[in-house]
Amino acid sequence: MKTVAVIASNSFTGSHFVDALLENTKAKVIGISRSPEYNSIFLPYAYKKKKSGRFEFHQLDINKNLREMLSLLDREEPEAIINLAAQGEVQHSWDNPADWFQTNAVGIVNLTNALKDRKYIKHYIHTSTPEVYGSCEGGVKENYNYQPSTPYAASKAAGDIFMYALYKTHNFPLTLTRSTNVYGMHQQLYRIIPRTIIYLKMGKKIQLHGGGIAKKAYIHVRDAADGVMKILEAKNPSELYHFSPNNEGYAIRDIVKMICEKMDRDFEKCTETVPERKGQDAKYHIDSTKARKELGWQPKIKLEDGIEEMINWVDDCWDEIKKQPHEYIHKPSL
Amino acid sequence: MKTVAVIASNSFTGSHFVDALLENTKAKVIGISRSPEYNSIFLPYAYKKKKSGRFEFHQLDINKNLREMLSLLDREEPEAIINLAAQGEVQHSWDNPADWFQTNAVGIVNLTNALKDRKYIKHYIHTSTPEVYGSCEGGVKENYNYQPSTPYAASKAAGDIFMYALYKTHNFPLTLTRSTNVYGMHQQLYRIIPRTIIYLKMGKKIQLHGGGIAKKAYIHVRDAADGVMKILEAKNPSELYHFSPNNEGYAIRDIVKMICEKMDRDFEKCTETVPERKGQDAKYHIDSTKARKELGWQPKIKLEDGIEEMINWVDDCWDEIKKQPHEYIHKPSL
Numbered sequence: 195m196k197t198v199a200v201i202a203s204n205s206f207t208g209s210h211f212v213d214a215l216l217e218n219t220k221a222k223v224i225g226i227s228r229s230p231e232y233n234s235i236f237l238p239y240a241y242k243k244k245k246s247g248r249f250e251f252h253q254l255d256i257n258k259n260l261r262e263m264l265s266l267l268d269r270e271e272p273e274a275i276i277n278l279a280a281q282g283e284v285q286h287s288w289d290n291p292a293d294w295f296q297t298n299a300v301g302i303v304n305l306t307n308a309l310k311d312r313k314y315i316k317h318y319i320h321t322s323t324p325e326v327y328g329s330c331e332g333g334v335k336e337n338y339n340y341q342p343s344t345p346y347a348a349s350k351a352a353g354d355i356f357m358y359a360l361y362k363t364h365n366f367p368l369t370l371t372r373s374t375n376v377y378g379m380h381q382q383l384y385r386i387i388p389r390t391i392i393y394l395k396m397g398k399k400i401q402l403h404g405g406g407i408a409k410k411a412y413i414h415v416r417d418a419a420d421g422v423m424k425i426l427e428a429k430n431p432s433e434l435y436h437f438s439p440n441n442e443g444y445a446i447r448d449i450v451k452m453i454c455e456k457m458d459r460d461f462e463k464c465t466e467t468v469p470e471r472k473g474q475d476a477k478y479h480i481d482s483t484k485a486r487k488e489l490g491w492q493p494k495i496k497l498e499d500g501i502e503e504m505i506n507w508v509d510d511c512w513d514e515i516k517k518q519p520h521e522y523i524h525k526p527s528l
Numbered sequence: 529m530k531t532v533a534v535i536a537s538n539s540f541t542g543s544h545f546v547d548a549l550l551e552n553t554k555a556k557v558i559g560i561s562r563s564p565e566y567n568s569i570f571l572p573y574a575y576k577k578k579k580s581g582r583f584e585f586h587q588l589d590i591n592k593n594l595r596e597m598l599s600l601l602d603r604e605e606p607e608a609i610i611n612l613a614a615q616g617e618v619q620h621s622w623d624n625p626a627d628w629f630q631t632n633a634v635g636i637v638n639l640t641n642a643l644k645d646r647k648y649i650k651h652y653i654h655t656s657t658p659e660v661y662g663s664c665e666g667g668v669k670e671n672y673n674y675q676p677s678t679p680y681a682a683s684k685a686a687g688d689i690f691m692y693a694l695y696k697t698h699n700f701p702l703t704l705t706r707s708t709n710v711y712g713m714h715q716q717l718y719r720i721i722p723r724t725i726i727y728l729k730m731g732k733k734i735q736l737h738g739g740g741i742a743k744k745a746y747i748h749v750r751d752a753a754d755g756v757m758k759i760l761e762a763k764n765p766s767e768l769y770h771f772s773p774n775n776e777g778y779a780i781r782d783i784v785k786m787i788c789e790k791m792d793r794d795f796e797k798c799t800e801t802v803p804e805r806k807g808q809d810a811k812y813h814i815d816s817t818k819a820r821k822e823l824g825w826q827p828k829i830k831l832e833d834g835i836e837e838m839i840n841w842v843d844d845c846w847d848e849i850k851k852q853p854h855e856y857i858h859k860p861s862l
Contacts, residue, residue, distance in 0.1 A: 291637045291638075291641050291690065292634050292637050292638045292641070295629075295633050295634050295637050295686070295690070296634065299629050299633050299634070299686055300626050300629050300630065300633070300634060303625045303626050303629050303679070304625075304626045307625050307626070307679075328696070337673070339671070339673045339674070340673070340674050340685075340689055341689075341692065341696075342689055342692075342693050343693050343696055343697055344693060344697070345637070345641075345690065345693065347693070348686070348689045348690040348692075348693045349686075349690075351674075351686070351689050352629070352633055352682070352683075352685070352686030352689065352690075355674050355675075355676055355682045355685050355686065356625065356629075356679065356682040356683075356686075358675065358676075358682075359676050359677050359678060359679065359681070359682045359807065362662070362675075362677055362807070363677055363678070363806050363807040364806075472697050472698075473693065473696070473697040
């Protein structure tokens, strides 16, 4: 591969995919995001970018700058495009669902419908989510039905089914990925693991919605990136893979407890129970046997180790992190 | 029921639903469409409207006039809303898929997200399509997976899954209906049955895409309207019903043959084979046992009789019909 483009390279997972591409390939990596490139201390790929000289950033928005984005892609002719662009916060999607549909459905429809005719693209890898299934138990496989519970999840499903139609009718080289909760250093600070670490350091109470009994399975962002590398290496990757630890995961309260123990804080004193969120799914238990068999993928980083790494990261960057907003800030699609 | 609103009352099926409501209920019927109300000769409900005085028309567009539409609904407080608003033509949806997503996903998301908080609504009945399943065989039931093959079908699925999330999380009183091909008098002239009749009368060749082997099952529009009446009468209707003749239906070429015979024309001379359309599904074979059992519904009008009625309708209205456009004309969403 000569060139790979990562759309939403500023995003937590996207920035780690850039890092993995600079580490594992010799390709030129084109990063595209709607915000300016983040400050180096928030970018996992900062060092490799400098060392390799193979990364180039472009500030473009799939809703507002689609024409410019397509011109850039036509100039660079990337063999692979990895797309993570999405309005991504579940709970706030109830406030204005159409805004989530604008990016995750209409934006994706416009982009991929244009890309389907670009012959230079050999792989189009798109980050989906198990939330398109709604709550699911027992380790569901890649043929499970769409039954999302929130506007965010419904909008992601909407984009997915359009791309699937392109795959069926136009041989669009689609691979959708659905990973359980991805975590790791540089994650958005409002996500459960970094927020818990930050709140404990600041002495703020951690709110457990519905007592924090919803179960989530986690995979480390470098394991997720490894999955994408394996899709790029595969000769004929499938149109959909699950990435998961193949277990039910942990109740959110148990994750918070684990962090409290590691940081030597009292769980009962540091947390409070608040009402459950609308459409909160009880669990997402997806089966990743297909990725393990077809791609030879498996997760390598233990949750405990990943969390320790994050506590160290927050400690190391505390002067910067404490100045950042710790709550979700919505940037409208249009 | 005091008041019922029909959104897309100008549409072929919508206008027949208005007719059935005026016939079978004592409710005031509010019709809403984005175009001005059609000329009486194209409206099945024209006579009953005049006789009953219970129909009122408002020209409003779900994309452009949502606020006014909600004000109207809040004034009238309909216990039931029947919504057929959609960008509806399959093949043209490849030209500009995002336009189909604008109405069928974003427009529906905006409307139903607002309606979910209106306590006066006891029934919200929404016309979906079996095309959300893609090609399906063997009589699929209401739990079948979304695998649409065209932008039209994907955009309808996108709206459906959002409404399903509202139903799951907010007890939104949703009933989705998926009917096999609906046909009958007053149908859009570019649809296969009226177009065939018109082309035969004009001596124009009928194009059979892919030889016309795709199979479609048909139900008469008055049988479809009867299904909606039965949902309105049901105490606790389900969130999804199929309406179908419970058979595989007919190859399009056989429908055209049937019409040729009834009109005494030579099938071979009147038709020509052209390439198949992108994403044309081989068949939609859906099972309507649930509607038959739970609602006591069954189709009553035989295809042969329905087609004869349409031939007579085209003959009777020929002076007007021959002046109309016989091809699909796209009206953009925005």
